[in-house]
Amino acid sequence: MKIVIDMMGGDYGLKTTVPSLKEFISKHKDVFIYAIGDSSLVNEMKDMERVKIVLSKTVLRMDIDPMSALRDNESSLMIAVKTFIDEKCDFIISAGSTGALLSASVMKIKRIPGITRPGLISIFPSYKDNKRFVCCDLGANNANTAEELNQFATMGSLFYSFLYDNNNPKVYLLSNGTEEEKGSVVGKDAFQLMKANKKIQFCGNMEARDPLFGECDVLVTDGFSGNIFLKTMEGTAKVMGKMMKDAFSRNIFTKLSYLVCKKGIKSMKEKMDYKNVGGAMLLGVNGIVLKAHGASDTQAFTHSLDLGYLLAKKDIITKFKENISAKWEALKNF
Amino acid sequence: MKIVIDMMGGDYGLKTTVPSLKEFISKHKDVFIYAIGDSSLVNEMKDMERVKIVLSKTVLRMDIDPMSALRDNESSLMIAVKTFIDEKCDFIISAGSTGALLSASVMKIKRIPGITRPGLISIFPSYKDNKRFVCCDLGANNANTAEELNQFATMGSLFYSFLYDNNNPKVYLLSNGTEEEKGSVVGKDAFQLMKANKKIQFCGNMEARDPLFGECDVLVTDGFSGNIFLKTMEGTAKVMGKMMKDAFSRNIFTKLSYLVCKKGIKSMKEKMDYKNVGGAMLLGVNGIVLKAHGASDTQAFTHSLDLGYLLAKKDIITKFKENISAKWEALKNF
Numbered sequence: 001m002k003i004v005i006d007m008m009g010g011d012y013g014l015k016t017t018v019p020s021l022k023e024f025i026s027k028h029k030d031v032f033i034y035a036i037g038d039s040s041l042v043n044e045m046k047d048m049e050r051v052k053i054v055l056s057k058t059v060l061r062m063d064i065d066p067m068s069a070l071r072d073n074e075s076s077l078m079i080a081v082k083t084f085i086d087e088k089c090d091f092i093i094s095a096g097s098t099g100a101l102l103s104a105s106v107m108k109i110k111r112i113p114g115i116t117r118p119g120l121i122s123i124f125p126s127y128k129d130n131k132r133f134v135c136c137d138l139g140a141n142n143a144n145t146a147e148e149l150n151q152f153a154t155m156g157s158l159f160y161s162f163l164y165d166n167n168n169p170k171v172y173l174l175s176n177g178t179e180e181e182k183g184s185v186v187g188k189d190a191f192q193l194m195k196a197n198k199k200i201q202f203c204g205n206m207e208a209r210d211p212l213f214g215e216c217d218v219l220v221t222d223g224f225s226g227n228i229f230l231k232t233m234e235g236t237a238k239v240m241g242k243m244m245k246d247a248f249s250r251n252i253f254t255k256l257s258y259l260v261c262k263k264g265i266k267s268m269k270e271k272m273d274y275k276n277v278g279g280a281m282l283l284g285v286n287g288i289v290l291k292a293h294g295a296s297d298t299q300a301f302t303h304s305l306d307l308g309y310l311l312a313k314k315d316i317i318t319k320f321k322e323n324i325s326a327k328w329e330a331l332k333n334f
Numbered sequence: 335m336k337i338v339i340d341m342m343g344g345d346y347g348l349k350t351t352v353p354s355l356k357e358f359i360s361k362h363k364d365v366f367i368y369a370i371g372d373s374s375l376v377n378e379m380k381d382m383e384r385v386k387i388v389l390s391k392t393v394l395r396m397d398i399d400p401m402s403a404l405r406d407n408e409s410s411l412m413i414a415v416k417t418f419i420d421e422k423c424d425f426i427i428s429a430g431s432t433g434a435l436l437s438a439s440v441m442k443i444k445r446i447p448g449i450t451r452p453g454l455i456s457i458f459p460s461y462k463d464n465k466r467f468v469c470c471d472l473g474a475n476n477a478n479t480a481e482e483l484n485q486f487a488t489m490g491s492l493f494y495s496f497l498y499d500n501n502n503p504k505v506y507l508l509s510n511g512t513e514e515e516k517g518s519v520v521g522k523d524a525f526q527l528m529k530a531n532k533k534i535q536f537c538g539n540m541e542a543r544d545p546l547f548g549e550c551d552v553l554v555t556d557g558f559s560g561n562i563f564l565k566t567m568e569g570t571a572k573v574m575g576k577m578m579k580d581a582f583s584r585n586i587f588t589k590l591s592y593l594v595c596k597k598g599i600k601s602m603k604e605k606m607d608y609k610n611v612g613g614a615m616l617l618g619v620n621g622i623v624l625k626a627h628g629a630s631d632t633q634a635f636t637h638s639l640d641l642g643y644l645l646a647k648k649d650i651i652t653k654f655k656e657n658i659s660a661k662w663e664a665l666k667n668f
Binding site: 063126127139142143174176179182183184185187207208209210211212213223224225227228229230231232233234235236237238239240242243244246247248250253254256257258260261263264265267268271272 | 397460461473476477508510513516517518519521541542543544545546547557558559561562563564565566567568569570571572573574576577578580581582584587588590591592594595597598599601602605606
């Protein structure tokens with residue numbers, strides 16, 4: 001298996017990616033890694049077997065606009081994408097700018113035939129022990145058509161199946177009510193397409209307060225609403241975490257209480273921390289492209305690598321291609 | 335001041351509304367109340383001064399569709415709306431079905447001239463002590479035009495000013511990024527209208543993770559995204575509350591710890607509980623229409639009554655009328 005890693009991306013760059021790569025390569029004897037980074041990488045990685053260093057000169061800013069990103073051919077991210085294509089690699093991973101990775105993937109790696117717009121899928125925790133759900137699109141798009149949502153449903157369902165060995169995951173559409181007639185204009189059309197889609201188990205609309213309770217396996221949404229969903233969850237969890245900290249910091253007794261409850265609180269925090277559940281994948285690109293969270297620590301980055309390894313082993317892109325109808329077929333079913 | 339209360343709406347009906355009404359009327363000597371409810375109300379309220387009981391026969395289900403709601407002229411909600419109009423009341427309040435209240439208000443009480451679609455505004459807590467923000471539309475609409483978002487901004491800004499004696503609240507547009515060029519198609523147009531709107535202090539786009547941190551006073555969004563925002567917050571807070579409870583229930587020591595931290599945890603819960611901050615208002619209807627949360631307890635319902643009293647005292651509808659440009663004027667500015 002051949003893997004490309006953008007070693008420079010993310011908030012911590014080499015500090016995260018180097019130990020993560022080392023751990024990953026010692027676990028898997030069947031991988032060969034193209035590590036893209038600047039000259040400081042040479043010292044860090046010298047004499048490592050099954051690793052080829054490819055030198056880059058610049059690092060893209062996290063907030064770079066897609067056009068500037070595409071022009072910077074000496075950046076670690078752009079060289080990573082080029083290496084991925086040239087060396088016919090199995091997956092590519094970066095913790096760099098989502099927008100840049102998305103644009104470079106769509107422009108250079110291209111889309112799977114029949115896909116109009118790729119979406120970002122990621123894994124979320126739930127209240128039920130070890131139960132996870134996946135959600136797509138989390139913000140690769142500003143808007144989506146009904147057919148695109150239906151494609152996210154098909155690919156998201158396969159993604160979930162491979163991850164959790166569940167052949168018939170429950171697919172829901174994020175909406176403003178549970179009834180069939182609820183939803184945005186696009187959402188209502190998507191509902192009908194998903195209902196007619198024989199490749200998924202469509203269970204209807206779901207309101208945004210419910211996915212965390214664990215009934216849903218695959219949550220489908222347009223990129224704008226998905227982004228609101230993701231970030232509201234992040235913000236609320238962060239604020240409540242701060243409030244909890246305040247509650248434990250009131251006086252010496254509450255501080256002692258914290259020591260007693262530490263284990264439970266820590267397991268709660270770990271559960272809610274999306275960094276623990278792997279990176280996001282660009283669903284619909286003609287290759288496995290993974291985006292690790294910008295704030296990934298070594299553990300989170302390693303989880304993303306593990307996710308890529310699993311998806312490549314399962315040959316998910318071939319499965320996507322077999323299951324994505326070209327547009328006229330989808331319309332025929334509808 | 336003349337007030338109409340739908341005594342039957344909400345999950346607890348009279349159990350909530352009766353004590354709430356009694357508390358409210360003893361606090362305010364200048365109010366006269368039309369209490370709409372079935373015959374059991376007569377016993378509960380007999381001999382009360384400044385209260386007129388108007389009998390209703392049915393109670394609308396919370397999930398009733400708007401058309402059926404409008405046809406049920408003997409329901410407490412529909413009689414309340416009729417009484418509001420006939421008796422020229424200052425405000426109306428119900429904890430019943432949001433959809434029914436919205437439809438009845440738009441059809442019977444009508445909209446403020448220039449308003450195309452009313453929105454639902456409510457008050458949210460933030461991490462900053464006692465700092466609140468308001469958000470509109472929370473789900474009265476499935477979709478909105480840019481001009482409607484701009485109207486929500488103007489009315490939301492006035493609403494916030496009256497509530498918190500702040501003449502220049504900071505208005506943000508909910509988006510998928512902070513930069514000006516981010517947002518949905520409608521959102522981008524709304525950004526330009528809001529930027530040109532001299533009646534508000536527009537501060538740009540805000541991502542969904544940030545409002546809870548307290549920088550924002552008025553958050554503007556279309557009804558679909560606003561509904562996702564509201565319900566994701568609700569769901570996340572609920573799940574984290576459950577997880578905290580679990581962390582404190584592990585063993586006898588953690589249970590004792592809870593007793594020590596109780597005060598802090600309770601104040602945190604109160605802070606996050608939107609029920610404590612009053613009901614929602616239908617912004618853009620030609621009268622003060624308040625929706626108390628369906629799960630309102632007595633305290634929450636009383637807060638909604640207090641909110642109505644304040645808004646009526648400030649004569650907010652007149653202020654809205656003075657500040658809502660008819661459509662051609664808005665376009666002229668743009």
